[in-house]
Amino acid sequence: MQDPLLARSLAAVWHPCTQMKSHGDGLSPLLPIVRGHGAWLEDTSGRRFLDGISSWWVNLFGHCNPRIGNAVADQLQRLEHVMLAGCTHEPVVQLSERLAQLTANALGHCFYASDGASATEIALKMSAHFWRNSGKPEKSGFVCLAGGYHGETIGALGVTDIPIFRDAYSALIKAAAILPSADARQAASPLEAAHLAAKALELHLAQHHEQTAALILEPLVQCAAGMAMHHPAYLRLVRELCDHYQVHLICDEIAVGFGRTGTMFAHEQAAIRPDFLCLSKGISGGYLPLSVVMTCDPIYQAFYDDRTAMGFLHSHSYTGNPLACRAALATLDIFVDDNVLVGNGARGDKIDQRLAPLTANPAVSAYRRRGMIFAFDVAADGGFSRRFQHAALERQVLLRPIGNTVYLMPPYILDDREIDHLCQATLDALAEALET
Numbered sequence: 001m002q003d004p005l006l007a008r009s010l011a012a013v014w015h016p017c018t019q020m021k022s023h024g025d026g027l028s029p030l031l032p033i034v035r036g037h038g039a040w041l042e043d044t045s046g047r048r049f050l051d052g053i054s055s056w057w058v059n060l061f062g063h064c065n066p067r068i069g070n071a072v073a074d075q076l077q078r079l080e081h082v083m084l085a086g087c088t089h090e091p092v093v094q095l096s097e098r099l100a101q102l103t104a105n106a107l108g109h110c111f112y113a114s115d116g117a118s119a120t121e122i123a124l125k126m127s128a129h130f131w132r133n134s135g136k137p138e139k140s141g142f143v144c145l146a147g148g149y150h151g152e153t154i155g156a157l158g159v160t161d162i163p164i165f166r167d168a169y170s171a172l173i174k175a176a177a178i179l180p181s182a183d184a185r186q187a188a189s190p191l192e193a194a195h196l197a198a199k200a201l202e203l204h205l206a207q208h209h210e211q212t213a214a215l216i217l218e219p220l221v222q223c224a225a226g227m228a229m230h231h232p233a234y235l236r237l238v239r240e241l242c243d244h245y246q247v248h249l250i251c252d253e254i255a256v257g258f259g260r261t262g263t264m265f266a267h268e269q270a271a272i273r274p275d276f277l278c279l280s281k282g283i284s285g286g287y288l289p290l291s292v293v294m295t296c297d298p299i300y301q302a303f304y305d306d307r308t309a310m311g312f313l314h315s316h317s318y319t320g321n322p323l324a325c326r327a328a329l330a331t332l333d334i335f336v337d338d339n340v341l342v343g344n345g346a347r348g349d350k351i352d353q354r355l356a357p358l359t360a361n362p363a364v365s366a367y368r369r370r371g372m373i374f375a376f377d378v379a380a381d382g383g384f385s386r387r388f389q390h391a392a393l394e395r396q397v398l399l400r401p402i403g404n405t406v407y408l409m410p411p412y413i414l415d416d417r418e419i420d421h422l423c424q425a426t427l428d429a430l431a432e433a434l435e436t
């Protein structure tokens with residue numbers, strides 16, 4: 001018998017990024033989750049699923065992690081929330097200081113919001129407002145990359161190149177210039193792809209830099225595009241071009257920040273710093289909604305003035321929420337205490353090895369890995385994604401392919417048995433989804 005929670009959910013909850021009819025007609029049933037523990041989720045009938053995609057890439061250290069939970073519980077006894085306009089509090093100050101330290105204090109000013117799309121909006125607004133404050137109001141356009149994704153709000157969709165998310169709203173959107181990405185699959189080598197994409201950017205900026213405020217990109221991995229990866233050399237070339245043409249570089253590390261690509265922040269692998277760094281998702285270990293835009297002193301100073309209108313008058317009610325900041329501080333503590341980046345190197349290598357049989361599968365192409373992101377493309381018909389997801393669930397693993405790209409983005413806590421389970425289920429689910 002179907003769990004009554006499913007019918008109640010379908011009647012009352014409009015689920016995100018979902019054609020509701022696919023749940024309504026039973027093609028892909030909702031999972032009624034009651035609890036989480038470590039890498040595992042459990043449903044109302046006691047079935048357990050290993051969370052192979054960290055619940056939309058947010059959960060770094062497992063569900064119901066006691067260290068993060070205790071920090072939030074402690075904060076609940078002290079201060080649950082206070083508005084950040086006109087007030088401040090220890091967790092938000094500490095978090096800002098610690099995040100700044102992680103960028104060697106290059107990005108020493110933190111502006112908070114609650115979700116990734118809001119961080120994108122803030123970075124875009126701050127950039128254009130900076131140029132206005134600096135006497136160059138005509139620098140108000142943006143550049144983004146093919147396949148890039150920066151969130152679902154109207155401004156963020158303007159710099160997002162995923163037609164299925166954007167097309168219905170095209171009349172509402174101020175579109176940015178979309179330039180080729182450095183997706184390593186599109187050239188003979190990743191370096192060649194980097195140089196080709198940089199050349200396209202150079203041509204564009206040479207012509208349009210006077211109207212361009214910023215370039216926004218996802219460093220190293222364009223996740224929503226289907227884990228499209230590029231060489232760090234691309235970021236170095238981009239940084240040089242942005243400097244040369246006086247265009248801000250916004251690194252959207254909402255998905256790739258916090259160790260996901262192997263370093264704390266992805267841009268570190270290119271030995272560059274962006275002008276704006278957008279962070280969210282893993283920042284709170286997957287506990288509470290929190291995002292931040294970090295920027296440098298010269299940009300901050302351009303807003304510091306006697307005139308109110310020169311200030312950045314943007315706000316969200318829950319900006320800098322103390323509970324979310326405590327979750328983030330506990331998350332940062334785990335990175336240090338458990339030497340997570342080093343542990344992930346070994347963990348990732350094991351996953352790599354366990355997935356090695358994929359390369360012998362004629363339906364699989366472009367197996368790729370960056371840090372704790374693993375992906376491959378599958379030559380199959382349009383129903384593949386749903387079949388694969390179903391076959392993985394049957395094997396107690398939660399995965400959601402993006403089109404015909406299967407990816408793993410697991411939490412940073414898997415032990416050897418869990419790695420075996422995740423990888424074997426992936427291989428077996430693939431075999432089943434290709435058979436049917």
Ligand SMILES: Cc1ncc(COP(=O)(O)O)c(C=O)c1O
Pocket residue numbers: 115116117118120149150151152218223224252253254255256280281
């Ligand atoms: C790179 C990137 N930017 C922005 C967002 C939007 O974040 P949110 O869903 O929290 O609004 C996402 C979400 O997947 C993302 O991957």
